Amino acid sequence: DAKTTQPTSMDCAEGRAANLPCNHSTISGNEYVYWYRQIHSQGPQYIIHGLKNNETNEMASLIITEDRKSSTLILPHATLRDTAVYYCIVRPYYGGATNKLIFGTGTLLAVQP
Amino acid sequence: DADVTQTPRNRITKTGKRIMLECSQTKGHDRMYWYRQDPGLGLRLIYYSFDVKDINKGEISDGYSVSRQAQAKFSLSLESAIPNQTALYFCATSDSGQGKGKNEQFFGPGTRLTVL
Numbered sequence: 001d002a003k004t005t006q007p008t009s010m011d012c013a014e015g016r017a018a019n020l021p022c023n024h025s026t027i028s029g030n031e032y033v034y035w036y037r038q039i040h041s042q043g044p045q046y047i048i049h050g051l052k053n054n055e056t057n058e059m060a061s062l063i064i065t066e067d068r069k070s071s072t073l074i075l076p077h078a079t080l081r082d083t084a085v086y087y088c089i090v091r092p093y094y095g096g097a098t099n100k101l102i103f104g105t106g107t108l109l110a111v112q113p
Numbered sequence: 114d115a116d117v118t119q120t121p122r123n124r125i126t127k128t129g130k131r132i133m134l135e136c137s138q139t140k141g142h143d144r145m146y147w148y149r150q151d152p153g154l155g156l157r158l159i160y161y162s163f164d165v166k167d168i169n170k171g172e173i174s175d176g177y178s179v180s181r182q183a184q185a186k187f188s189l190s191l192e193s194a195i196p197n198q199t200a201l202y203f204c205a206t207s208d209s210g211q212g213k214g215k216n217e218q219f220f221g222p223g224t225r226l227t228v229l
Contacts, residue, residue, distance in 0.1 A: 042115075043203050043220025046203065048225030087155065100146075100171070101205075101218055 003027070004088045009108040013084075018075040020107050022088030025069045030092050033064060035073045037084040038106070044087065048072065078111045085109075116140045117221040118194040119204050125227045132191040136204030145187035145207040146218065147171075147179060149198075156203060160186055163209075201225050202221050 005023040012018040024033065034049040048055055048062045055062045061074040075082055087106040117138045126132055143164050148156040158171030160179040168179060176198060180188045191198055204221040
């Protein structure tokens with residue numbers, strides 16, 4: 001079962017920040033939050049992951065609440081090419097059987113011109 | 114060249130036929146995975162392999178089999194295809210997850226399979 005809850009869809013104006021929320025109220029201490037995205041019918045693409053500190057890379061920022069029960073993925077300047085389904089996934093960091101990714105239905109982000 | 118390749122990219126077949134989908138990777142990863150995606154749904158894990166001698170069932174392995182011919186190759190077979198196996202199939206790879214790696218999975222471009 002997916003351990004995360006995300007809105008089904010969101011809109012964002014091109015050039016503005018896109019803030020995608022995710023609830024993971026049952027997250028355990030050794031689980032990280034991962035974000036992937038899937039542009040129409042392509043293979044999913046890794047975006048970012050984090051444990052408890054905020055993280056930033058060239059694609060996005062990840063803000064995790066202090067109680068770790070929710071997080072927000074931020075695309076600082078959304079472009080039309082960012083239109084995709086965004087998946088929030090929680091899983092332990094290291095391998096073993098728990099290396100599997102469990103995808104929910106994600107959030108369809110539509111960036112509007 | 115793509116790091117993870119899948120062949121064929123599209124396939125239409127008939128009920129009862131045997132189908133093999135192939136996946137190859139040049140990333141040197143130990144771990145490989147097969148997922149299927151149905152319209153409007155997320156990906157579901159079919160099988161995964163942590164090395165050449167290790168094969169594990171995923172969430173929805175019934176009706177499927179796999180073969181890890183080499184570290185770089187992982188094939189998915191449908192022994193007798195049925196219409197509800199019509200889906201988009203993705204192969205993925207990852208490293209072993211030890212050390213400071215991101216434990217990131219890299220996905221192929223997908224194979225669109227239609228069973229009539």
